[in-house]
Amino acid sequence: MTVQSILGIDLGSTTCKAVLLDESGNILGRGITDTRTNYHVAVEAATLEAISDAKLSLASRFGEEMKNVGLDVKAQVGTGYGRQLLPFPEEHIRSEILCHAKGAHHLFPKTRTVLDIGGQDTKAIQMDENGSVTSFSMNDRCAAGCGRYLGYVAEELGIGLSELGPTACSACRYTPIASTCTVFAGAELRSLLYAGEKKEEVLLGLHRAIVLRALSLLARSGGVRNEFTFTGGVARNEAVVRILRELIAEHHGSITINIHVDSIYMGALGAALHALESL
Amino acid sequence: MIPCGCDVGAGAVKLVVMEEAAGKILFAHTERIRKRNPIEVVEACFTRAAEEGFHKKDFSYIAATGEAEAVHERTGIFFSMTCHARGARYFFPDTMSVLDMGALHMRAMKLDGKGKVSAYKMTSQCASGTGQFLENIAGYLGLTMEELPELSLRSDDPRPLSTICVVLAETDIINMVTRGAPLPDIIRGIHDSISRRAVKLLSNFSPESPLTLTGGMARDTGLVRSLEMELHSEGFSIAVQRHEMGVYAGAIGAALWGGVRKNKTP
Numbered sequence: 001m002t003v004q005s006i007l008g009i010d011l012g013s014t015t016c017k018a019v020l021l022d023e024s025g026n027i028l029g030r031g032i033t034d035t036r037t038n039y040h041v042a043v044e045a046a047t048l049e050a051i052s053d054a055k056l057s058l059a060s061r062f063g064e065e066m067k068n069v070g071l072d073v074k075a076q077v078g079t080g081y082g083r084q085l086l087p088f089p090e091e092h093i094r095s096e097i098l099c100h101a102k103g104a105h106h107l108f109p110k111t112r113t114v115l116d117i118g119g120q121d122t123k124a125i126q127m128d129e130n131g132s133v134t135s136f137s138m139n140d141r142c143a144a145g146c147g148r149y150l151g152y153v154a155e156e157l158g159i160g161l162s163e164l165g166p167t168a169c170s171a172c173r174y175t176p177i178a179s180t181c182t183v184f185a186g187a188e189l190r191s192l193l194y195a196g197e198k199k200e201e202v203l204l205g206l207h208r209a210i211v212l213r214a215l216s217l218l219a220r221s222g223g224v225r226n227e228f229t230f231t232g233g234v235a236r237n238e239a240v241v242r243i244l245r246e247l248i249a250e251h252h253g254s255i256t257i258n259i260h261v262d263s264i265y266m267g268a269l270g271a272a273l274h275a276l277e278s279l
Numbered sequence: 280m281i282p283c284g285c286d287v288g289a290g291a292v293k294l295v296v297m298e299e300a301a302g303k304i305l306f307a308h309t310e311r312i313r314k315r316n317p318i319e320v321v322e323a324c325f326t327r328a329a330e331e332g333f334h335k336k337d338f339s340y341i342a343a344t345g346e347a348e349a350v351h352e353r354t355g356i357f358f359s360m361t362c363h364a365r366g367a368r369y370f371f372p373d374t375m376s377v378l379d380m381g382a383l384h385m386r387a388m389k390l391d392g393k394g395k396v397s398a399y400k401m402t403s404q405c406a407s408g409t410g411q412f413l414e415n416i417a418g419y420l421g422l423t424m425e426e427l428p429e430l431s432l433r434s435d436d437p438r439p440l441s442t443i444c445v446v447l448a449e450t451d452i453i454n455m456v457t458r459g460a461p462l463p464d465i466i467r468g469i470h471d472s473i474s475r476r477a478v479k480l481l482s483n484f485s486p487e488s489p490l491t492l493t494g495g496m497a498r499d500t501g502l503v504r505s506l507e508m509e510l511h512s513e514g515f516s517i518a519v520q521r522h523e524m525g526v527y528a529g530a531i532g533a534a535l536w537g538g539v540r541k542n543k544t545p
Binding site: 013038039120140141142143146148149152180181182183184187190191194 | 289314316346383406411412443447450
């Protein structure tokens with residue numbers, strides 16, 4: 001027996017994501033892997049993970065024999081930082097802006113503004129009620145305000161990326177960070193710690209700096225409109241989410257903020273939805 | 280009179296002891312900070328000096344520059360810009376422009392006939408084009424800073440970087456390596472990128488020849504070649520000179536200024 005499926009690949013600068021959909025647009029499986037050094041292996045690994053994830057979830061829903069089901073990929077679309085390197089024909093490549101907007105609109109149909117903070121770029125996207133992109137702003141020139149900024153900070157402190165958010169959240173106040181540049185912020189972090197500032201408070205300040213950069217990008221793209229969907233790997237960081245909620249409430253009033261558990265797969269989901277539409 | 284100059288930079292602490300009357304360097308030591316507390320690193324420099332027979336109590340003046348607060352036993356603090364200008368003139372008395380390339384900042388200075396700083400420009404918002412940038416990249420490539428010049432000089436086909444951001448350039452370089460770009464061409468591309476930033480900085484005033492390079496990056500002959508070519512292609516006819524001890528320019532300048540201040544106060 002074979003199940004028909006649709007594949008979306010988001011080849012990001014830091015991680016490669018794959019999402020498999022069934023023919024009605026439901027997520028069958030997800031895969032994610034480190035992009036570093038080899039794009040082709042990353043795409044393959046993420047795809048294989050999505051396929052086995054799909055088989056496992058099918059098996060848990062419909063019984064053990066589904067583990068051996070064949071998954072036929074009927075259509076596929078690729079997106080992300082490395083999309084031009086994907087071995088896909090030109091018509092199967094979509095921009096990240098379109099894919100993130102598509103994914104966000106699919107999961108939260110009332111979305112008007114999308115903020116995506118990825119490894120090496122930050123995107124602010126505005127769309128109309130049909131999910132069509134009306135404007136966007138993007139920062140891909142400077143690591144300040146991107147996921148890599150937090151990665152650099154984590155390396156500087158010698159802690160894991162996943163510890164950053166919880167550590168920062170344990171602070172009651174934040175230490176303001178003056179530097180914009182990631183490298184300078186790293187140096188500032190060190191001198192603040194030598195000056196006796198608390199690690200948690202400095203970390204909260206660094207997270208706040210990222211959110212402030214994102215808000216200025218949002219302002220340039222057309223503001224924060226209701227509903228607001230936050231996507232990308234950084235949406236998994238609880239400190240960023242907490243500060244973003246506070247600052248949006250403070251500056252933009254009551255806005256529904258959507259963060260999906262699949263936020264990191266948003267681009268891949270959007271790509272798969274584009275593939276589904278092309279059938 | 281033996282003044283001591285201590286230049287606390289972002290990447291290293293430089294300490295020199297001078298024989299003031301003869302203008303001679305008696306002792307010079309560099310200690311990399313490497314994520315340590317600068318105060319400890321300064322102490323380590325003084326300990327090294329003491330081992331060579333130069334004790335704190337013997338110094339006629341302890342002049343601090345850079346992150347000068349880290350030098351607890353300082354007699355006085357001196358502004359980095361004037362120290363580098365003084366240090367550059369110490370090496371080359373005909374210096375008219377100075378480019379200091381340090382770990383986190385680049386400073387361009389223009390001097391008047393007396394050696395006073397008449398104009399200057401410094402990088403501020405962004406770390407691209409600094410020593411830290413080069414060191415990070417050498418790290419990704421598994422090279423030491425000492426290996427870079429020779430590789431860069433071998434290239435005549437530099438690979439341009441798509442971004443000036445130090446942090447984002449990492450991915451760019453990983454991609455180049457994956458696609459099989461030769462190492463010398465990658466390094467030359469990075470040297471060219473730093474040189475463009477430096478020349479832009481110098482272009483803020485009309486720099487005069489000769490230009491003296493100071494700071495840790497002045498040691499990199501590959502970078503010096505890129506810089507000379509970039510100056511030439513931007514239409515500047517400027518002679519570039521550098522001294523083996525260029526990294527001590529700030530500390531030497533501080534020591535010399537310290538000597539001057541000491542003589543002024545009874």
